[in-house]
Amino acid sequence: MDGKSLLLVFRRPPYGRSLSRAGYDLALACAAFDQTVSLLFMDDGVWQLLPEQHAERIDARNINSTQASLPLYDIDSLYVDSPSLSARGLDPSALIGGVAQLSEPEVRELMASHSQVLVF
Amino acid sequence: MKFSLLVLNAPGAAQSGASALAFAQAVVEAGHELYRVFFYHEGVQHGDSLAVPAQDELDRQAAWAALAADHNVDLVLCIASAIRRGVLDQSEAARHGQSAASAHPGFELSGLGQLVDAHLHCDRLVTFGG
Numbered sequence: 001m002d003g004k005s006l007l008l009v010f011r012r013p014p015y016g017r018s019l020s021r022a023g024y025d026l027a028l029a030c031a032a033f034d035q036t037v038s039l040l041f042m043d044d045g046v047w048q049l050l051p052e053q054h055a056e057r058i059d060a061r062n063i064n065s066t067q068a069s070l071p072l073y074d075i076d077s078l079y080v081d082s083p084s085l086s087a088r089g090l091d092p093s094a095l096i097g098g099v100a101q102l103s104e105p106e107v108r109e110l111m112a113s114h115s116q117v118l119v120f
Numbered sequence: 121m122k123f124s125l126l127v128l129n130a131p132g133a134a135q136s137g138a139s140a141l142a143f144a145q146a147v148v149e150a151g152h153e154l155y156r157v158f159f160y161h162e163g164v165q166h167g168d169s170l171a172v173p174a175q176d177e178l179d180r181q182a183a184w185a186a187l188a189a190d191h192n193v194d195l196v197l198c199i200a201s202a203i204r205r206g207v208l209d210q211s212e213a214a215r216h217g218q219s220a221a222s223a224h225p226g227f228e229l230s231g232l233g234q235l236v237d238a239h240l241h242c243d244r245l246v247t248f249g250g
Contacts, residue, residue, distance in 0.1 A: 004239065005205055006239055018126070018161070019250060021162060022128075022160060022201070025200070026160075026232055026235065026236075028230070029233060029235070029236055030236055032233075033233055033236045033237075035236055035239070042138040056204035066141060115192070115247050116239050118126065118245070118247055119247060119250055120250065
């Protein structure tokens with residue numbers, strides 16, 4: 001294609017509102033149209049990366065199962081903003097696998113390297 | 121420059137809907153091309169023709185439709201978001217056995233591919249709400 005790339009930034013906690021779901025749906029649509037897409041989790045969006053979420057207890061769809069389907073769509077560029085983790089007392093080892101940790105300057109670099117950035 | 125907009129919030133729920141319309145009008149007034157406005161998530165309620173705005177409020181839906189007609193702008197409602205929120209065109213109403221269609225005829229129901237296409241074909245894709 002024409003070398004365009006899309007970065008989806010997830011900044012909200014996984015449940016309570018369905019906005020993050022809209023972000024994942026867009027990621028899958030991009031993959032279906034053979035577009036490069038990367039996912040960055042920052043601020044409260046880092047809560048989405050915790051494993052063993054029991055969404056069924058609040059009658060919600062488990063976000064972990066959506067994440068598990070990403071590799072099937074060749075979406076394997078997942079990043080997390082390290083300062084957001086430390087601000088919430090989260091240990092990187094507690095997260096689901098396959099997510100690269102980025103420092104603040106690396107996050108800036110990631111955003112600059114994509115042609116579009118959309119926030120969910 | 122070629123612009124597309126992504127609108128994420130319902131018209132009455134957030135200032136972002138008004139900002140999106142004002143931005144869209146400014147884009148065409150400045151001589152740029154507005155390629156598509158994609159209404160996603162709660163933003164699809166912009167296309168609900170059964171909603172009745174208060175008398176002292178601007179009818180923003182009419183303003184969107186006028187802008188689209190005057191400047192050949194694509195107004196697209198994400199079909200999955202829309203049918204979940206009761207915004208159906210004739211064919212979706214028939215498909216799902218619902219009693220009425222509610223989508224404004226100036227808006228088209230289509231898939232997320234239209235947003236991917238806007239990303240590919242525009243210099244700027246600007247998000248409102250979230």
